[in-house]
Amino acid sequence: MVSPTYDSIKLLFLDHYSMAISCGCKSNSNSSMQAIFFLIILLFSTRAYCDDHPHASKGSHCLESERRALLAIKSDLYNSDHWLSSWSSYDCCNWSGVACDNTTSHVIRLDVHYPFDQFASSPDKSKVNPSLFELKYLKYLDLSFNNFSTHVPSMISSLVHLEYLNLSNANFNGLIPQQLGNLSNLRILDLNCYFMQWNVRSDDLSWLSHLTSLEYLDMSYVFLFRANSWFHQINYNSLEVLALSNCSLQDAVGAGTSIMKLNSSSNQIEGNISVNAKKLKYLDLSGNSLTRVPLDMGNLIQLEYLDLQHNQITKEILLSLGNLINLEYLNLFDNEIFGEIPLSIGNLTSLIYLDMSYNAISGRIPDVLCNFVYLEEIILFGNDFYGEIPKNISKLHNLLNFEVSVNKLTGQIPLSLADLCNLEGLGLSHNNISGELTNLLDGLSKCPQGSNLQSFDITDNMFSGLIPLSLGQLAQLQYLDISWNSLQGNVTEAHLSHLTNLKHLDICHNSLNVILSDDWLPPFDAEFIDMSYCHLGTGFPSWIQTQTNLWVLFLSEVGLHGNIPGWFLDFISINSGFYLSLNSNNLNGQLPSSLPFFMDLSNNSFEGIIPLSYANVEHVGVLKLSNNHFYGSFPPFFCNFTNLFVLDLSSNHLSGEVPNCHGSYPINLNSVHMNNNNLSGSFPSALRYSKELIVLDLGGNKFSGAIPKWVGGNFPFLKFLHLSSNSFHGAIPMSIGNLPSLQILDLSSNNLIGSIPSTIANFNFMSVRQNYSDRLHFSANYSHSPGCKSCLYSPSDEMEYLLNDAIIINAKGVTNEYTTTLSAVASIDLSSNELSGEIPKEITKLRGLCFLNLSDNHLSGRIPENIDVMTELLSLDLSMNHLIGEIPLGLSTLHFLSSLNLSYNNLSGRIPTGGQLATFNDLSYIGNEDLCGVPLPKCPGDETNHSSYQARDKEDNDKLEKVLDYTFIVMGFIVGFWIYLGVIFMKKSKRITFFRMADKMYDWMYVQLSLKFAKLKLQWQK
Structure with a gap:
């Protein structure tokens, strides 16, 4: 940030008063904080006015009583001999941090703040020596950054001449004494507790109302939650600086x-x-x-x-x-x-x-913003702005950072943006901006003094066309992210020729061909490289070995074949914090001899036994080896993964039991995929200590035994539990209801018996309607702005990628894949077991449930009558059970229901009509002998009802015919009557003509009315 920061303003403001008091001069009580330039001038003018600074009291002599008091104060300060080494001469007025009044020789300034550059060493405790309060003429007191670990001394209020008081980050604790309100001359008060947050508190700030001269007040990180009247208790009359940051106000x-x-x-x-x-x-x-x-x-x-x-x-x-x-x-x-x-x-x-x-x-980004000629930074990240970027943005010649990522902007980048030669950061990611990059990059590369662009982020937009060679002319570029667009063509050495400062390179998810020769020497030494889903060629890029500071390399699905070269395996072995993703290639051969922090080699052709010799695996965080050809027993080093949070060994040929682990457990696991192997034995007991689990998938193995009761109590954050296609037996434990966060439960294709536990009603996540938004959600603790100047990568940026688990749900014969990051579906699948009893009525409390499959069991009783309250149901499968009774009428009101299977039960009665039920064919109902109605054959008695309907229609038609006859009689009388009256007032010749015309009109009306009513009768008869 280029504008004046809090620290710079604070420093200049406080230095002004510090200088004045150290000179023994009286500061102007009406002086105020001006712009930074004015403060600097004021600073030097104060220095000039006090001609004997910094030894303001060189003509005075220290009072012996105050000298002894100062030495007593020093004796209780930590390591004071080191940073107060000048406190040895006789005249204390010349000591560091001490100043005396020129006339009275009293000490008026005492600065014993602990040196900030040594603060990180965590000094031992200091004490506030009572001798401090003998310095009754003090105007300036600074005790900051010491470690007092005690209450703020109320005796400070006896120093009534104080104008400057700095107790910030001195590790005081407890309540701020109300007596501080006696310091009526106080102009600067700093109680900031940034490094010891909320150690100090105040429940009543009424004492601040007495500080009538206060110009500067900083109480940031002081706990003020109970100070309900804080606003009314501050005296604003003289205040120029007010900082109450992070006070729980x-x-x-x-x-x-x-x-x-x-x-x-x-x-x-x-x-x-x-x-x-x-x-x-x-x-x-x-x-x-x-x-x-x-x-x-x-x-x-x-x-x-x-x-x-x-x-x-x-x-x-x-x-x-x-x-x-x-x-x-x-x-x-x-x-x-x-x-x-x-x-x-x-x-x-x-x-x-x-x-x-x-x-x-x-709304749109207002054009008026472009009239702010002094503007250096515009940050509008994460809003709902739409429309195009203002075309008059070129008026902002001082603009250094323009950050509008994560909005709904459309259109093309205005050509005028290329005129901003001072621009250092440009963040346009996660919008719908389209067009080509040629004009923008060509324009920036032609800046008279060269472009200052350091960060260029356009990820997740709709940019197309070729990448211009002018990209390589942006020599200051450090952060380049053009991923997730529709760019095409080649990326050659010329595109990267002058990017000597590049640290972050991300071109993934485009249609790019990366053409770089084996002997190419990059001009940069990058820390982050992602070229995934581009075409890189079959050989592992040898130029990677020149990147000595590299710690993130993602080359997923780039077409690599063969072995990982030995030099790269060695590189991984000596970089334990490395992030490596080579998934979805055709790699084989040897695995690294030691594991990096993050390694994804899934969807390749590795085979053989997972090395048993891995040591020092405590630092590993993510290991993904799924969809390869590994066989043999489950790796025994699993128990030593104390910091592992993602493990995916699915879709291999692993066999045997999962180690029990004794003493050392993978306690930090978030996501575990062991599915689609040949693993056997009981439920892995080592997992009972993994209380952070979110995803657990053991499906498609040969696990047996009962599901342990502790599964329902040990995983408070578990969202996805997949145990399908195993040999688990016994009852579903009632404790499974103790999984309030559960989103997907799949226990299908096992040998489970007993009833469905009513405790499923405790699945809180499934009890409420979810927000099915496919908009990307970004981590709230995003480590840096995408348009930042430092442009360094952080692991939190890839958290969505790390936990991008695939969730499989079968419905209507179709396999649907969901991800934990983009979906909020809720599903229960208990099909293909030996469950019995009735469907618990408590299941209808799960109003957010989308998929429910209880098919192929021995369930009896009726379908819950109020099933219509489950308004989010997309798929319902109750087939192949022993359910009886009628289909609830409420099913027709489930507007989202797209798949229904009630076949092969003992249901009876008429199938309800209307709503979504009208869209299902007979396959949804077959196998229920007593069920009838559309789309099945007609119900018994439908023919009798049809005859009665016909008789009723005939009776209605007779009545209609009589009504028509009476209607024509009445109409004829009315028409004839008025014609007769008209005729007697007309001439004879006109009468004859009129009668003829009336006869024709009457005939025409009669025919038309007869036809209309005949058609109406036919419609009624239908």
């Missing part, structure tokens, strides 16, 4: 609970309470639980820095921003802001830094 309560509200009639923000905060320049309320800004935004006319990130602020903040015309820094990251950005934001013409990421802001 709630919205202000009392008379001013709704401090800021929206006036619906005028569409303006109005405040219930207006405080005198017109001097405030810096406001940091980040990391709290605020839903509104407690200050009247229209009153903060001098505000330059506003940080509200990590709160729950809503859309009202957007409507009030236009008043902050001096604002330079605005951070609204991670709130609950929705709606469009109003045009009033165009008033913020001084803005340098803007971050509105991780909200739900919608």
